[in-house]
Amino acid sequence: MEKFKTARESRLSITELMLPSHSNFGGKIHGGHILSLMDQIAFACASKHSQKYCVTASVNRVDFRSPVEVGELLTLKASINYTGRTSMVVGVRVESQDITSGKKRHCNSSYFTMVAKDDMGNSAEVPGLLVQDEQGIRRFARSKFRKEAAFKRDNKFDENNFKATDNIKSLDAENVKIDLK
Numbered sequence: 726m727e728k729f730k731t732a733r734e735s736r737l738s739i740t741e742l743m744l745p746s747h748s749n750f751g752g753k754i755h756g757g758h759i760l761s762l763m764d765q766i767a768f769a770c771a772s773k774h775s776q777k778y779c780v781t782a783s784v785n786r787v788d789f790r791s792p793v794e795v796g797e798l799l800t801l802k803a804s805i806n807y808t809g810r811t812s813m814v815v816g817v818r819v820e821s822q823d824i825t826s827g828k829k830r831h832c833n834s835s836y837f838t839m840v841a842k843d844d845m846g847n848s849a850e851v852p853g854l855l856v857q858d859e860q861g862i863r864r865f866a867r868s869k870f871r872k873e874a875a876f877k878r879d880n881k882f883d884e885n886n887f888k889a890t891d892n893i894k895s896l897d898a899e900n901v902k903i904d905l906k
Contacts, residue, residue: 726776729855732864735774736804739766743797743821754793759819762801763787763835767815770803771839774813775851778842782812785836785871791821793832798822807868811848812840814868836868 741762749755764781771779793799800820807814819832843849856862880886893903 726850727852729853730774730805731855731857732804732806732861735770736802737766737770737773738800738802740798740800743793743795743799745795748795752795754795754797754799756789759789759793759799759832760784760787762799763817763819764837766801766803767817767837767839770805770815771813771837771841774805774808775841775849777849777851779813779839780842782838782840783875785838785875787833787835789833791830791832793821794823796824798824799832805854806836806864807872808851808854809872811850812838813851814838814872816864836871838872 739762743754747754747758764784767781768779798821800822802818802820803815805813806816815837816834817837818834820829821832822829841849841851854861854865856865889905896903
């Protein structure tokens, strides 16, 4: 196994025609179908980088920016943004393209944390990321920050650490009625 790899070595893209069978009741491409494609390309990118079978550990925020229409081309691009000891953050960008006009739209972006597995199903070490430009530094640092913020958030709201009295005042302006008995 190589000790470090560039994001370029593992970068992937796929393009797929959106069919009526991919649509929801509103006639737009079903978000679940798009998420499935995103998970597939994240898996492929992480597996290519690590040369191991990978599993999805988490997905960080998916915002659907614009609907995708039947008949459009959907292009997904994936690259490694961050590497830990056994995990990788894969950035996935989704763009749709109207075939007749050629117009492209950014539909969504998300970050998938993928964990490499060995033949026994245990977490396996992955090559580090060789960063060669400022964009790579920005992506790596942003992923590191996101990971640290999630850890703090999860610990703050862990049921063993959480105190309702410390947080109840922050809910005053929210659409909630609290009736503790």
